[in-house]
Amino acid sequence: MRSGVGLLLLLGIHLAYARTHSLKYFYTAVSGDINFPELTTVGLIDDGQFIYFDSSIMKPIPKTEWIKQNEGPHYWEEETNILINKHMVLKNNIKVAKERFNQSTGVHTYQQMYGCEWDDETGATNGFLQEGYDGEDFLNLDLKDLRWISPVQQGLITTQKWNNDKALLEKDKQYFNTECIEWLKKYVQYGKSSLEKTVSPQVSLLQKDHSSSVTCHATGFYPSGVTITWMNNGQEHHEDVEVGELLPNVDGTFQKTCTLRVTPDEWKKNKFSCVVEHKGIIKEENEIRTNNGNSLPIGIIVGVVAAVVLLIVMAGIGYKIYQKKKGFKPVNGSDDGSNSSAHAEQHA
Template identity: 40%
Template sequence: MKLILLFLFCPIAFSAKHTLRYTLTAASGIPNLPEFVAVALVDNVEIGYCDSHRINPEPKTDWSKKGVELYPNVLDWYTYKCERNQRLIKMRIESLKKHFICSTGACVFQRMNGCDWDDQTADTSGFNRYGCNGEDFITFDLKTLTWVGQTSQADIIKQEWDRDTRRIRFWNNTLTYECLHSLKEYVAFGKSSLQRTDPPSVSLLQKTPSSPVSCHATGFYPDRASMFWRKDGEEIHEDVDHGEILPNHDGTFQMRVDLNISSVKPEDWSRYDCVFQFSDVKKDVITKLDKAEIRTNWVPPSDFLVAAVTGGVVGLLLLLVCITGLFIWRKNDNNRIPVL
């Protein structure tokens, strides 16, 4: 889900599949939400943003800011794109209302388009789809150059858009040429700053002694990574829960994989380990399941009671000290000779 705006804001370079994504979102009838938001991502990293309150595109990474510094006039072009797409997508909402779709109440309409490129196999692909209130509405089929309705209501729009040959030519050219051309330029532009591999910081976390042990990796880059639990060197799937790869604020990523240890005997803990691996790096990061290495903020009830009692005693002692000091201060104060 991304927007045709912010093209220069995206470099990335790895010997693998690269993605360029745009999302445009228009909202109607929802208070405290911008009427229009546009986001651009490369390889799942947000690299540019604008909305109806901030129409000038905002680069989101150091390397996209550098691109703006090198080509300052490009911001004017992206501002134009942001303004133009804001008008277009709001027109789409009006079109939906005309066909009694999103006719009453709140309406959230999105356009999601982009392209993929594998720099090893040279395989490419593109897509463009629209959604309404969180549901797929209509998509563009690049093979047949026709629109495919995802709901019965979308069939009305499909017939109208299939007759619009100018629109079809535009999206065919955008997805098969312009998007890929831009993506390849960004790969070349950002090669020196983004062709890197940042290893993760891996920790074992647990809420309580009976909770699953979470193997948590953070700070890694790129997001082409996997993580799993092993027993005796073999990957296991039972009693394992995989979390999604999520972005950090600094452009790196984090992920977790949980192991239910309720059926694991204490003497068998040494047979388990957590493995983090990049898709294109041979060396894995292996973390043994070790009770001494588990981080937790859990406090046993008995310790909590002792801490509470101790805290109460200390508090009373401090109160007595304060009261005693107050009486001494007043006594000394009464013995002073006033200065006129």
């Protein structure tokens, strides 16, 4: 999911590694009467998509040139086998989850998110694996204490079973501490020319009309790490502030908003400004650009469309996978971790 607002590419670009790199996989399985693939999969490097799969096409699709150029037929055959197997296991997981929650009808989703992070300056690493069912947290692997936990009663059967399987826990630990990091470093090296770029954000203050909230919109930046702060008379202002989600633009850059609910009188009597910090560069904006009618700047339109498509792919029927992960069991891929970056998990 690339392309986008051409003008964004004219922003200043210089070479500098992002300090923290991440590899994340998102799986969403759907059951019920809905016109949507039974399984969709998205793989992200540094929050940018590099691989896609769904059960309608039944094969993984490379989304970057660097993965196309560096992995051959064996890699894609392995990924295909793993994902087809995962489709069947997740299908079964939804069936069992419905029994756990005493559900017989309706549309239901099973979600999984896992991956790892690596700080290329300190060498620090981190892994994570979370499960979701119908948009709620259900299972989480605590790698520090090496145990599964669940916030709901329906998950206790699974956590007890898996916490008693010491071999599986050690396998999970080994994957997230070693194999996942190795694949992450390999992918970062593959995509070095694009992943090491830095693109500064374009910052605008937007207001639909004189009495509306004021939105600080930062767009076109890469990598994804950005901080947006509202200032009032030189001091940080946190009241009536709503920070938006990080959203992808279709050219591989990102955008984010931070909205301030403020009356016209308050705006007039105070000196509000928005400060955006990205990769050590700070930009401040205090002049509102008022939109006429219902129009929005093209950057927001393009970015939101891209974000909606990506969120649908990752989360299915409106659930955002970063926040909604309640499932009941991780699934078992057919790989042993040696030929693929996918996580090998036990069957339900």
